[in-house]
Amino acid sequence: MKKIDGGVTSPKGFMANGNYIGIKKKKKDLSVIYSESPAKGAAAFTTNIVKAAPVLWNQKIIDAKTNIQAIVINSGNANACTGEQGMQDAILMAQTTAEALNLKKEEVLVASTGVIGVLLPMDIICPGIKKTIAALSASREAAKMAAEAIMTTDTYSKEIAVSFTIQGKTVTIGGMAKGSGMIHPNMATMLSFITTDLNIAQDLLDKALKESIVDSYNMISVDGDTSTNDMVIVLANGAAANEIIDKEDQDYEIFKEALHYVNSYLAKEIVRDGEGAGKFIEVNVKGTKTKEDARIISKSIIRSNLVKTAFFGEDANWGRVICAMGYSGVKFDVNKVTIEFSSKAGKISLMEKGLPIKFDEDIALKILKEKDVTVTATLKEGIEEATAWGCDLSYEYVRINGDYRT
Structure with a gap:
């Protein structure tokens, strides 16, 4: 496997486009992917009981296991909450x-992201869809435009x-x-195509x-909120012309x-x-009785606001980490626990066998000043x-979400 420069148009037989149609004030706001x-399609959707209309439509289509040829996305x-x-x-x-x-309309999936509780401006969207489809392309630039058109508070587009x-x-x-923002999936708003x-x-x-979702999207948290619109959709059109993979053999494993690499990336x-994020935090939990125990503990740490704010302040506050582990619901012997912080600037041990270790605050600060x-x-x-993966919690996060609707 090798990573290449590309996006949703890289596989054979796929086209895309992204366009500004007038939903937002000036940025691109409509995207189409076409096979x-x-x-064949597969998907996972938000676990939030309050589900946006596109999620309900897509669940119906996916459950029917019909072929799919297009996805239309507005930002x-x-x-959501539009009756x-x-x-x-x-x-x-x-x-x-x-x-x-x-x-057929049943061959089209729909996604939306943005402000909740406002009806779509269909007088803008319908002609905008036609305009966007008229310029569909299999080019690299078309994939970039499609990725840009699904952004909301994102600061850059995300492709692989x-x-x-x-x-x-x-x-x-x-x-x-x-x-x-609103990222704490369990399958955050988070859309992936x-x-x-x-x-x-x-x-x-x-x-x-x-x-794959269990150990990728479900292991991230920005702010602990699960959106009404979360979804991950994968389409497979067979254009590579390999013999169909219909059993769990070596080809399936490849x-x-x-x-999983794509989803994790x-x-x-x-x-x-993440909104206002200054640091990318990876939490590795090792030596648990079950895989699920490790998942629960790592997510408990990464979604703790006290842990997040400690990293924002570059404070080696290991006490907040062990506290988050303790209320995770997983039983363990604290007298066996070791905690370390590391970055490209070095590594420092903070707790060993349940007891604090004297450490150099200057070295700890140097480690925590790194972005990762x-x-x-x-x-x-x-x-x-x-x-699990997460980010710090900053003043900027509060500013962004304090005036989101305006």
Whole structure:
């Protein structure tokens, strides 16, 4: 597998475009992804009980396991808590896209992100969809424009593409994502769209995605909020012309590894661009009895506001880390716990076998001044481990979210 310069148009048979149509004041706000041939689809959606209209539409389409050929995404308006009219507007987005591409509306998925509780300006969106589709392209620039058009408070677009070989055929996966605040998925607002030209059975595509999400998007947290609109969608159109992967063999494992790399990369990019974020924090929890124990503890640490603010202040406050571990709900012996902080500036031990270690505050400060910082907590209860990713909590986060609607 190798990383290449690309995005959602990198796999064969995919086109895209991003456009400014007038939902926002001036930035791009509508994106379309199109597969020239029918594609199998898999997806995961927000666990929030309050689900936006596009999520409900997409769940219906994905559950039917029908082929999908397009995704239309608007930014600047979430189309959430908009009642029956919001549902009809989501369906009209699908219908308008379908008509422009000579498809059925059931072959079109819809996504929205932005302010909650405001009806979509359909008088702008419908002609905007047609205008955007008229300029669809398989070019690298088209993928960039599509990625830019799904942004809200993001400060940069997030894209990736990788290629690898299966059965002597070159297979490509491309992806784009957005997400800056309301990030604490469990499948944050977080949207991710993946395309691949692999020929794979729908059930295995779904299995690969669901297994990857557990240790990628579900292991990130910016502010602990789970959005009404979160979704991850993957489309596979088979244009690579490999023999269909319909069993969990070596070819499936190769794809699964590549897909997880793409998802993990995009998940980490979302955290790096967290609203007001100054630091990227990786939390490694090792030596737990079960994998789930490690996941729970690492997420408990990464979503702690006291831990986040300590890193913002570049304070080596290991007490906040052990506190977050303690209220995670996982049982462990504190007398076995070791805690370390590290960065490219070095590594420092702060706790060993449950007791604090005297450390040099100047060295600790040097380590914590780096943008990327790692927390490693070792429990010595077993052999399992997990990693979560998050960011610090800054004054800028409060400023951004204090006037989000304006």
